[in-house]
Amino acid sequence: MDAILAAAAQVFEAHGYAAGTTNRIAIKAGVSIGTLYQYFSSKEAIAVALLEQHIADTGHRLHEWVGHMVVEQHSLSEALNDYVTDMLEMHSRQPRLQHILLEETPIPERVHQALLESERQAAKTVAGLLRLYPEVRQSGLEHTCFVVVQSVESLTHRFAAHPDDEFIPRATFVNEVVTMLLAYLTCEARHE
């Protein structure tokens, strides 16, 4: 039941995994606790379903973004700005949820593998797009894109979870991150 998952997302977001009780989820979803357990075999199963949904969701967003960029022929700078802004907005909507699912939930190995795979996939997808930009350094692009994806993921999450608007406004933050990525993608390769 989607209502249960939606309720669970809100409850986990608000209370964390441990304090996000199945009863609270059921109440928020407007169903009885018994009904909840007819659709999900355990609390963990709910978290896993949520995580899988999140993984799929992130994949879709990324593909949409890539498609959009290809069609619109935005500049590299615009493309990155779009990407960072989109991710920051998404994490701001539910700043805690993703990390709760990733860090507080006992994830089955299967799902853990799916998660790693989806991150590799994301790196490849982004690489596919960036290959179209001539100013982007092509050597080692997949590793570079992996770091790009990780950077965007973790920086936007961090800022969304603990914003420090007084010190650095949101727009400035996005701008800085884009600058960093741009510099990274267009610099000469460094040899250790």
Add this chain to the structure above:
Amino acid sequence: MDAILAAAAQVFEAHGYAAGTTNRIAIKAGVSIGTLYQYFSSKEAIAVALLEQHIADTGHRLHEWVGHMVVEQHSLSEALNDYVTDMLEMHSRQPRLQHILLEETPIPERVHQALLESERQAAKTVAGLLRLYPEVRQSGLEHTCFVVVQSVESLTHRFAAHPDDEFIPRATFVNEVVTMLLAYLTCEARHE
């Protein structure tokens, strides 16, 4: 009692915040549960103390690193490599602890402010060091350094917590991050 905090760090690291019971902490610390409660008024108080210790610790490490760099006159690239390696090593030793303290603990506002302040301080400290390097772009250096600090923090944590060695080995990862920071710090300013 430092023994209690040390025990708590290990227990939280191993079991998470919710499953890290006060009894387990007391046993690991070699004291009775009663004694534990004579030094800390609640489980939350332990986590907060741990977080404050962590904040102070991180500050010290940063200062030491800066001092070391100033004395040794390392190149910018070497300096960044040092920094990233150090942080990655630290997060690898206790991949979960920092995020447990940051995300699973109900932090009092006072500590939250201290945390933000320490991050601003870190940005300033790093800026102080980097100002010594002529190749570093000086405009907006504090904001830039804030993003640098955040990037190192979050990327090393992420890689330590969920390494994907098959896809990208640790050394390569460090190298890529350094490359990114180097490019970021030395690039021309971008205007939106």
Add this chain to the structure above:
Amino acid sequence: MDAILAAAAQVFEAHGYAAGTTNRIAIKAGVSIGTLYQYFSSKEAIAVALLEQHIADTGHRLHEWVGHMVVEQHSLSEALNDYVTDMLEMHSRQPRLQHILLEETPIPERVHQALLESERQAAKTVAGLLRLYPEVRQSGLEHTCFVVVQSVESLTHRFAAHPDDEFIPRATFVNEVVTMLLAYLTCEARHE
């Protein structure tokens, strides 16, 4: 519905009374839980119906055995051997069911009385048969037969439920029980 009772017998046998859920019974019977409740007002009602069926069944078996013995003119020893073997085989097929019905189900008084009555009846029936054997001591035959019936019931159940084949093989066990009953039925009366 006989299908429900048959399913209930299997489910109780396999899981016990408490863990023998009405849903499992319904599934095994190939009907929905709603249908089950249209034929039986409660879980307890199913157990009671099963017990009543068991009581009737046991009565029939006994009568058949008696009829058979009368016709075939078996020796007393053969007759007892038949009886014990038959009961042991029956209890081996469903070692738990009878005791579940007797001990784990809250039996209504009416059924409890029917149960006692059926055991008295059984004693009388057996007495009716044994009276035909001249070697059987006739004094106090009904009480004696009551003990005979109880012995066979409880000993065969016990052996079926917790066999100790290593210590005493099944055939030996049957033989010993028959020997005991034979001795009991043909001995001189004892006066206290």
Add this chain to the structure above:
Amino acid sequence: MDAILAAAAQVFEAHGYAAGTTNRIAIKAGVSIGTLYQYFSSKEAIAVALLEQHIADTGHRLHEWVGHMVVEQHSLSEALNDYVTDMLEMHSRQPRLQHILLEETPIPERVHQALLESERQAAKTVAGLLRLYPEVRQSGLEHTCFVVVQSVESLTHRFAAHPDDEFIPRATFVNEVVTMLLAYLTCEARHE
């Protein structure tokens, strides 16, 4: 805590295993539910402890009886009467408990083996006593005693659980059982 075991015995006796809730046990024992779980790791552990206590208890009773008989030089008939009376009295005090522990509790294999062993031991102990009586048939005495022990166990339990005083008074019942055992123990061996 012995109070908990005593309370558990009463609660199981009164409600059965499934309905004998840990809360009821705790209340009856006059402790909180938390205390109960400090002494027993689970509901099953309580039942197992109770069963082990019962096994030990039965062994002691048997030994005491044997010692008593040897010293007092009672006749075989008196000895058996003592035995049956004692067991009937014991089962009458808690008619359901033993079978609840035996049939409704998920017993670990270790305890199951201990149970079988204790029954073999009982047969041997009884055989040791009966060997002293010249009128007792000596051939196959251990198997015979096994059946004797099983008979007394199961008949007294059955009568205690579902007495039918109207049909056969308790004294008469004991008398009949003793008569049966006496006949069994002193009869000529039967050959199939």
Add this chain to the structure above:
DNA sequence: GATGAATGAGACTTCATTCAT
């Protein structure tokens, strides 16, 4: 009649915290 999704009381169990010793 048949269905089965929904219900919710109540079971077992955990663990932060207290307090008499």
Add this chain to the structure above:
DNA sequence: TATGAATGAAGTCTCATTCAT
């Protein structure tokens, strides 16, 4: 000051039963 047995609120999950379709 140190101890640790005792507490009990609160959590996850089960299952007999109902009732709208």
